[in-house]
Amino acid sequence: MVDRQSILQIIHAVIDELNAQWPDRPPMTKEGDxxxxxxxxxLDSLGLVHFVVGVEQALAETLGVNVTLASDKAMARQSSPFxxxxxxxxxxxxxxxx
Amino acid sequence: MHDRRVILITGTxxxxxxxxxxxxxxxxxxxxxxxxKGLEDVxxxxxxxxxxxxxxxxVKAMFAAVRERFGRLDALVNNAGIASMNHAMLxxxxxxxxxxxxxxxGTFLFCREAARLMQRAGQGRIVNFTSAAVPWxxxxxxxxxxxxxxxxxxxxxxxxxxxxxxxxxNAVGPGPIRTDLVQGVxxxxxxxxxxxxxxxxxxxPADVANVVDFFLRPESDLVTGQVVYLGGA
Numbered sequence: 131m132v133d134r135q136s137i138l139q140i141i142h143a144v145i146d147e148l149n150a151q152w153p154d155r156p157p158m159t160k161e162g163d164x165x166x167x168x169x170x171x172x173l174d175s176l177g178l179v180h181f182v183v184g185v186e187q188a189l190a191e192t193l194g195v196n197v198t199l200a201s202d203k204a205m206a207r208q209s210s211p212f213x214x215x216x217x218x219x220x221x222x223x224x225x226x227x228x
Numbered sequence: 229m230h231d232r233r234v235i236l237i238t239g240t241x242x243x244x245x246x247x248x249x250x251x252x253x254x255x256x257x258x259x260x261x262x263x264x265k266g267l268e269d270v271x272x273x274x275x276x277x278x279x280x281x282x283x284x285x286x287v288k289a290m291f292a293a294v295r296e297r298f299g300r301l302d303a304l305v306n307n308a309g310i311a312s313m314n315h316a317m318l319x320x321x322x323x324x325x326x327x328x329x330x331x332x333x334g335t336f337l338f339c340r341e342a343a344r345l346m347q348r349a350g351q352g353r354i355v356n357f358t359s360a361a362v363p364w365x366x367x368x369x370x371x372x373x374x375x376x377x378x379x380x381x382x383x384x385x386x387x388x389x390x391x392x393x394x395x396x397x398n399a400v401g402p403g404p405i406r407t408d409l410v411q412g413v414x415x416x417x418x419x420x421x422x423x424x425x426x427x428x429x430x431x432x433p434a435d436v437a438n439v440v441d442f443f444l445r446p447e448s449d450l451v452t453g454q455v456v457y458l459g460g461a
Binding site: 176180183186187190191196 | 295344392
């Protein structure tokens with residue numbers, strides 16, 4: 131069972147990587163309630179694609195688990211799992227627990 | 229990270245795929261290939277996987293192995309494909325699903341996974357396989373031509389989606405070529421097809437490799453979203 135803290139560490143590592151790749155953009159922050167996507171979000175749609183791909187790859191490389199985050203199930207939720215870092219961490223923990 | 233350029237080619241057990249694998253290995257590339265059945269004589273340095281190109285978990289596992297072994301992917305050639313020749317009124321749905329699954333879903337899966345691996349390097353080359361059956365609108369090849377038309381659309385749209393990542397996406401479309409795909413086609417039908425071309429001869433695997441070479445050249449980094457038909461289809 132993967133604990134939530136490990137998931138957050140992976141998300142934070144991806145944020146560090148993207149901030150380094152995008153020096154001209156305002157840096158993404160790591161607070162749990164930091165808005166990722168949507169109104170006042172730090173990512174545009176293409177940025178979200180990069181971020182989600184980065185998190186999926188990091189989960190595969192670090193934990194050896196293959197998950198699809200941008201699934202129909204995720205998109206169908208009324209409360210988007212990509213809204214904040216906390217929601218994303220909860221969503222990943224839920225997927226890994228299934 | 230591996231010091232040689234790495235190319236992944238699908239359908240490398242025979243025909244054009246096998247020729248391309250040999251061609252790029254001779255040019256010093258590290259080659260990863262796949263086919264439904266395993267290879268009996270896997271060349272040294274060649275990474276081979278036995279899989280169905282539309283089997284998502286297997287394809288993901290292959291890319292994970294490529295990433296682990298080489299740490300990079302410079303080029304993808306989506307050569308694997310199947311054909312079906314039959315009148316539309318006699319074509320079973322199973323055949324439709326099988327052709328679309330291999331030719332469209334398989335090509336898409338490999339493009340997606342390759343782009344994920346290539347994006348970190350900010351460069352990459354993807355070459356898909358279409359067919360002269362698309363512009364020729366061949367009777368008896370409705371499903372095969374439709375699957376290749378879908379591959380052309382994929383190529384053109386992925387070129388735009390991935391262009392910003394330094395990844396080019398192009399397609400090559402051979403006319404008649406002596407491979408297993410045309411084994412069941414009568415000689416007179418093949419002659420008729422050759423007469424449609426601007427140059428009336430069969431394509432050889434080397435003709436295909438020549439176009440792929442062009443797409444893979446570092447100088448071709450502004451060439452994307454293009455379809456090249458051999459023989460002047």
